[in-house]
Amino acid sequence: MSITLPQGFAAAGVAAGIKAAGTPDLALVVNQGPRKAAAGVFTSNRVTAAPVVWSRRALADGRISAVILNSGGANACTGPAGYADTRTTADKVGTLLDIPVDEVAVCSTGLIGVRLPMDRLLGGAERAAASLSATGGEDAAIAIKTTDSVHKTAHVRADGWTVGGMAKGAGMLAPGLATMLVVLTTDADVPAAVLDEALHDAVAVTFDRVDSDGCMSTNDTVLLLASGASAARPSDEEFADAVRRVCADLARQLIADAEGATKDIRIDVIGAASEQDAVDVGRAVARNNLFKCALYGEDPNWGRVLSAIGTTHARFDPDLINVAINGVWVCKDGTVGEDRGNVDLSGRDVVVTADLAAGSAHATIWTNDLSVTYVHENSAYSS
Amino acid sequence: MSITLPQGFAAAGVAAGIKAAGTPDLALVVNQGPRKAAAGVFTSNRVTAAPVVWSRRALADGRISAVILNSGGANACTGPAGYADTRTTADKVGTLLDIPVDEVAVCSTGLIGVRLPMDRLLGGAERAAASLSATGGEDAAIAIKTTDSVHKTAHVRADGWTVGGMAKGAGMLAPGLATMLVVLTTDADVPAAVLDEALHDAVAVTFDRVDSDGCMSTNDTVLLLASGASAARPSDEEFADAVRRVCADLARQLIADAEGATKDIRIDVIGAASEQDAVDVGRAVARNNLFKCALYGEDPNWGRVLSAIGTTHARFDPDLINVAINGVWVCKDGTVGEDRGNVDLSGRDVVVTADLAAGSAHATIWTNDLSVTYVHENSAYSS
The missing domain is CATH 3.10.20.340 (ArgJ beta chain, C-terminal domain)
Known part of the structure; x- marks a missing residue:
């Protein structure tokens, strides 16, 4: 369930044909509200993938309604055409879900320097939107895997509210995050500013302290979306603690599944x-x-x-x-x-x-x- | 020949029994003058082996008459007892060669955190002193190998004077030198200050730009000894150029023989x-x-x-x-x-x-x- 465990979220994972192997490669996560608050932390690599540039801008107002994530291609070092691909992807999701394009975050992971097969990706987005469900969290977590041997999810249940999360990442794990994509969701009723502080504090002592191979990715993204659907209003401390626990759990799973690791x-x-x-x-x-x-x-x-x-x-x-x-x-x-x-x-x-x-x-x-x-x-x- | 190619130097390499395999593991290099000028560059690792601490002090006055080098043990992280071992080694060489103890440099390489077998080392020093010769450079270069698959020597002949060198190093190669020991010799008549500048300039653009595995050793040492035996007095620029060429040659040999390298x-x-x-x-x-x-x-x-x-x-x-x-x-x-x-x-x-x-x-x-x-x-x- 992971990211769909909190109320107010739907998700899907499909095989769009981006990966040659035909395995799931496209995930969609939708915040159905009533609140659409969001926070994010992105790679500090100065060579930044198009989806990171896009999502950072989309997040500037603290409001995100949907996240589309693909494996099978990082859309990094792809120039203006690659940025246009990201924008086209966000447009498509906006149209499919009837939400403003600037409320759509985009995440990509995979090979650097290769354009995404946009026809397949957009077709996959349609199928993902059609299969969104309140139990789709697991499928979404599976669709973002690259060399991960297992998909990674975590959650913390609190008094009337929940934080859920999913992550992918197995190589290029280093500070300033890892080559990883993480989406966290919560049904707690928390404003964007509190999300932002809780997320940054949690990342600083969890994902930022994972250093598998010293290599920093161009695509790292951690997003936290709050729906407010539980109507619960935890204290800032309670909430930050839950976010930190979910991040720590996912960070441990990333290291445990790092490429080739035996220890x-x-x-x-x-x-x-x-x-x-x-x-x-x-x-x-x-x-x-x-x-x-x-x-x-x-x-x-x-x-x-x-x-x-x-x-x-x-x-x-x-x-x-x-x-x-x-x-x-x-x-x-x-x-x-x-x-x-x-x-x-x-x-x-x-x-x-x-x-x-x-x-x-x-x-x-x-x-x-x-x-x-x-x-x-x-x-x-x-x- | 390498380090004994310049006039005024004798060297030897023997199997002292420090290495369990019984292969050569002790080298001795002697500057017979008339000049005994020297310069050195040492590791910038703050965890510094006893022989580095000793040799840095010995070199402070720009005068070194002999260098004893062992493989089979780094004498790093061995505490006050390890420092006493280095001092005892220098004392022994001083006695054997009838030179002041503070004119003896000591270099060690091998496993960190293990005391050297001093009885074998001192016995080896006696045999090395007894077998010193003007053609012993090759034996010395062989005796300082650790995981090196080949021994490394280089030289530049100029107008009436020569620079020779030997090096060892195959892993823990990184900036602030490598896990390497290098001895350069010259029969040019060059004062310590000129040696020092030539050596630092050469190291900065050669050994310091070799980065095999990002790991910096506790024992790195590069020494340059001048005998003045040729009586030739090259210009500072000529001399610096020759030192740089020998260093570049040795640096290339280190990378080419780096552990496991195929490229x-x-x-x-x-x-x-x-x-x-x-x-x-x-x-x-x-x-x-x-x-x-x-x-x-x-x-x-x-x-x-x-x-x-x-x-x-x-x-x-x-x-x-x-x-x-x-x-x-x-x-x-x-x-x-x-x-x-x-x-x-x-x-x-x-x-x-x-x-x-x-x-x-x-x-x-x-x-x-x-x-x-x-x-x-x-x-x-x-x-």
């Missing part, structure tokens, strides 16, 4: 002088290919963690750093600690704790290992 | 508003795992180049960027250009040209692809 790695940086220091250190470790290869090989190579930490500008004394891998403090005071032979890396979950011994701030970054399969998928799959 | 990739960034912009863009492309996987798969996926460029703060208009892969301008004005089917990626050498259309500055970064073998080597080899 889900949580990097807890503690004892930092500031939260930013903790994030910087966590990200440096998450991006260290050598350490990620070591974990793929189940080798608790803590020297590579220290080597990564040493490249940052965070405040620390190298001779005071402590590092634990799955609870074993293999590095104490910057040098050899407990026996690395005691580290059990046979499971999928790995927790790396880096204690900078420089303060009390902390942050967690999620990443995964670098595997042979990641290389295979990304050398064979043009995306 | 040598030259990234030429042109049309930049500044050289720093060009370097930043080149490095972002060089570090993009997705693009490196694509080249491993011989896929001219230029969208991943644009996506990488978009993450930088360099000055450019995304709609003006042009990208060529092996001479085919697959991206023009930020969108589809010539037919990507025309790109031939079957050879080992790949040239990526990124034109930012924002000025006339340019820079070249060298990298390699990300291969299945890289993952294998770095999951199986603890270094």
Whole structure:
């Protein structure tokens, strides 16, 4: 159900023929109101796909009634013609649903630098509009998959209102989001300004702290739509908490399904002088290919963690750093600690704790290992 | 010959038993003068190995008479005991060669976080001192290999004087040098200040522009020793040019032998508003795992180049960027250009040209692809 679990939403997912494989590739999500409030967070990549440019503008007034999403093509680096394609797509949805074109958000994902097959996409939009239903959330989540092995949904039920969400993303996962599309819905009666703050706060500590492969996409989009259909008015704090929980759930699912991943790695940086220091250190470790290869090989190579930490500008004394891998403090005071032979890396979950011994701030970054399969998928799959 | 090609140098390489495999692992290079001038560049990693701390101090007065280098152990993250080991090593060399301890530089490479087997190392130092010869450069170059598949030497002969060099490095190759040790020698009669400037200038445009895997080592060291034995006094420009050529040659050899590499990739960034912009863009492309996987798969996926460029703060208009892969301008004005089917990626050498259309500055970064073998080597080899 996911995004159609909250009241006031309908969705559909169809196979429009954009993907050569003939699998579902077009999703439509409609906010039936009464409220049509929305917020969004987009990629910080300066090479920005046409649908991101369009949706950012459409969202400027905090009002979105429908989102159309396609997999099978990113519509990035496609020039003015690509932007016209996005506009044509929004026009079509506006006409089909009888809503203003500037209330239609567009999201695309797939290969960069290729025009979308517009005839198929527009035909698919017609079929999606015809099959909209209050139980269509699952179909929509399936239609936005690219190399995802499973579709991703999450929800939080509160007192009389609900937040639902769906996400796609498996590679090009990095800060400033990932190569991911996320749509969140709620039937809570929340104005756009509150949505905006809740969404930005949630993204900052969830999707922005997922760093699978250090690569930032041109198409990343996270949208939050509120229908107000439950008439419930949660406090700002309650609402922000629910949004954060749904985002955290989806972020974990993205990492768990990252291309080729055999390990889900949580990097807890503690004892930092500031939260930013903790994030910087966590990200440096998450991006260290050598350490990620070591974990793929189940080798608790803590020297590579220290080597990564040493490249940052965070405040620390190298001779005071402590590092634990799955609870074993293999590095104490910057040098050899407990026996690395005691580290059990046979499971999928790995927790790396880096204690900078420089303060009390902390942050967690999620990443995964670098595997042979990641290389295979990304050398064979043009995306 | 390499480092013993210039007059006034002797060298040796022996198997001290530091490496379990019993292969050569200890090298000694001696400057027999009459001049004992030296310059050095060290890692900018803030987690710095004991031999780097020692050698930086030893070099402060611009005078070094001998360098002892070991593979098989980095002596990094080994605490005060590790520093004492480095000091003991320098003491031993000083005694053996009858030179002050502060004229001995020490370099180590290998696994981080493990103490060196000092009895074997010191025994090896004795044997190395006993086997020093004016033709020992090759043996020394062989003894500093870690995962290198070949040893690396280079030289430039000028009018009456010579610059020779040796290098090791195959993984953890990234800016602020690589996981590499380099020793350059010259018999030109050049004071330390001139050596220093020539070396820093050369490193900035050679080793610092090699970015194999984005990982920066704790042990990187480049030393330049001048004996003055030829009595030749080249102009500063002539000398700097020779040093730069030897460094460029060695840097190319490092990339060509990078762990698991199947493609040598030259990234030429042109049309930049500044050289720093060009370097930043080149490095972002060089570090993009997705693009490196694509080249491993011989896929001219230029969208991943644009996506990488978009993450930088360099000055450019995304709609003006042009990208060529092996001479085919697959991206023009930020969108589809010539037919990507025309790109031939079957050879080992790949040239990526990124034109930012924002000025006339340019820079070249060298990298390699990300291969299945890289993952294998770095999951199986603890270094």
